[in-house]
Amino acid sequence: xxKSELWKQLVAEVxxxxxxxxxxxxxxxxxxxLRAAGFDVAAERAKAEAFLDTLDAPPxxxxxxxxxxxxxxxxxxxxxxxxTVVLIGTAVVAAAAGAALYASTHEPxxxxxxxxxxxxxxxxxxxxxxxxxxAAAEQRRLAAADCDAQQWAECLGYLEQARxxxxxxxxxxxxxxxxxxxxxxxxxxxxxx
Amino acid sequence: xxRQAREGRLDILKPxxxxxxxxxxxxxxxGRALFRExxxxxxxxxxxxxxxxxxxxxxxxxxxxxxxxxxxAEDLRGRANLRLVRLGWDPRVIALVKCLCRYxxxxxxxxxxxxxxxxxxxxxxxxxxxxxAGTASPSPEDEAVRIQQEREDEExxxxxxxxxxxxxxxxxxxxxxxxxxxxxxxxxxLEEMARRSGRDVKEFYNxxxxxxxxxxxxxxxxxxxxxxxxx
Numbered sequence: 001x002x003k004s005e006l007w008k009q010l011v012a013e014v015x016x017x018x019x020x021x022x023x024x025x026x027x028x029x030x031x032x033x034l035r036a037a038g039f040d041v042a043a044e045r046a047k048a049e050a051f052l053d054t055l056d057a058p059p060x061x062x063x064x065x066x067x068x069x070x071x072x073x074x075x076x077x078x079x080x081x082x083x084t085v086v087l088i089g090t091a092v093v094a095a096a097a098g099a100a101l102y103a104s105t106h107e108p109x110x111x112x113x114x115x116x117x118x119x120x121x122x123x124x125x126x127x128x129x130x131x132x133x134x135a136a137a138e139q140r141r142l143a144a145a146d147c148d149a150q151q152w153a154e155c156l157g158y159l160e161q162a163r164x165x166x167x168x169x170x171x172x173x174x175x176x177x178x179x180x181x182x183x184x185x186x187x188x189x190x191x192x193x
Numbered sequence: 194x195x196r197q198a199r200e201g202r203l204d205i206l207k208p209x210x211x212x213x214x215x216x217x218x219x220x221x222x223x224g225r226a227l228f229r230e231x232x233x234x235x236x237x238x239x240x241x242x243x244x245x246x247x248x249x250x251x252x253x254x255x256x257x258x259x260x261x262x263x264x265x266a267e268d269l270r271g272r273a274n275l276r277l278v279r280l281g282w283d284p285r286v287i288a289l290v291k292c293l294c295r296y297x298x299x300x301x302x303x304x305x306x307x308x309x310x311x312x313x314x315x316x317x318x319x320x321x322x323x324x325x326a327g328t329a330s331p332s333p334e335d336e337a338v339r340i341q342q343e344r345e346d347e348e349x350x351x352x353x354x355x356x357x358x359x360x361x362x363x364x365x366x367x368x369x370x371x372x373x374x375x376x377x378x379x380x381x382x383l384e385e386m387a388r389r390s391g392r393d394v395k396e397f398y399n400x401x402x403x404x405x406x407x408x409x410x411x412x413x414x415x416x417x418x419x420x421x422x423x424x
Contacts, residue, residue: 001377004350007357014408015298022254023291027246030253037256038263041249048248051274055236153341156334179334186337 136166140175147178152185211235219281235278242289248274251293258301258413273297302412353411360407368392368400 001009025033031041143158159179163170170176208218211231217238220227227235252270259265273296282292361369375386387394 001379002347002351003354003377004347006373006376007350007354010357010404010408011302011353011412014405014412015295015302017405018254018258018409019291019294019298022257022294022297023250023288025250025253027243027249030246030249033253034249034256037261039252044249044252045245048245051248052236052239052244055232055239055278153338153345156338160334183334183337186341 133166133169136162136169139165140169140178143178143182147182147185150185152182155182156186215285216283217281219277219279221279222281238284239289242284244289247290247293250290251297254294255297255301258297269297269300272300276300356411357404357407360411361404364403364407366400366403368396369404372397372400372404 034044035041139158139162143155143162146152146155146158155178159170159175159182162175208223211218211220211223211227212234215238217235248270251273252266255269255273256263256266259269273293276296276299277293280296282289287295358370358373361373371390371392372386375381375389380386380389383394383397386392386397
């Protein structure tokens with residue numbers, strides 16, 4: 001048996017014993033122990049209830065409506081849209097939104113010529129919300145940092161997360177280079193001590 | 194095209210539903226967040242099994258493991274609850290209170306992964322139930338990450354073994370040092386250990402409690418000071 005396996009076996013054995021002992025404590029005994037240790041038992045009960053309530057009514061981002069398209073489908077729609085075009089589109093929308101905000105919060109100056117009629121009443125919805133791209137960029141920045149630190153697994157983990165958010169960005173030469181470097185790093189034989 | 198193939202491989206062994214009967218498979222194996230109905234189903238199941246009461250017991254256990262540090266105990270209990278949502282729970286196999294305590298212990302010892310054996314057994318079960326999709330092999334990236342993690346785990350476990358050995362040497366616990374040597378040589382029968390060492394077998398039986406106390410003390414050291422961010 002290897003030393004590492006023996007350690008794992010010992011931890012598992014001790015864990016089984018400890019868990020068995022702990023699970024045999026009654027709720028009343030546990031409450032008394034917690035009270036004696038200075039816990040507010042009512043507050044702890046409320047926290048446990050709150051955990052269940054969170055499951056009952058999770059925040060929108062943490063759950064999926066059954067009729068929502070799967071992530072892969074959304075990803076497919078994004079595929080093929082060049083990221084530059086998306087960024088330009090996003091910038092235009094942001095500028096338009098800024099202008100609208102400015103117009104709604106400032107007194108218009110007296111005009112000589114009549115104001116032009118509104119061009120459209122339909123709001124423009126960008127195909128990708130800007131936070132997605134920002135999040136993907138942040139994940140890739142972290143990946144690069146981990147790659148520099150030779151934390152190969154962490155680097156790949158961040159790259160995977162970034163790809164899930166922004167698949168198109170995964171095909172850039174810089175990202176490909178990072179991924180290759182991390183994979184090569186992992187497979188490289190560790191240095192002898 | 195290449196990406197599609199790769200993503201296809203990432204979708205392996207994922208159950209299609211969060212529940213197989215009353216067995217909640219967990220979001221990690223599911224590979225997605227829960228649908229609203231599944232969230233509700235999970236909270237109903239937990240309420241039915243007195244989650245609040247079980248939570249008191251698991252917090253009390255966490256308090257013991259964290260040596261009376263209330264904030265650390267609450268943090269441990271909270272992470273155990275999240276582990277339940279991520280890794281699942283089968284009410285037919287284990288009581289909720291025991292499952293939560295087991296997750297508290299796992300978080301306490303900073304176990305990063307389930308054992309390969311457990312995972313394989315569960316995947317076989319899911320496959321039998323017809324809830325697994327696809328049979329393709331994992332991507333090279335996933336394999337690379339897995340190999341890296343296994344290597345790190347092995348190094349950490351070996352370091353912990355050496356720490357145990359050092360603690361036993363310091364305590365002059367010859368019987369447990371012998372036990373370690375024999376076990377590494379695949380001699381696991383205590384009678385045989387006693388015969389080979391010329392000691393009373395009772396000494397080997399009594400050594401277990403001392404050994405376990407040290408293991409319990411050393412077990413959480415594995416993750417101590419491990420401030421590394423995890424993606």
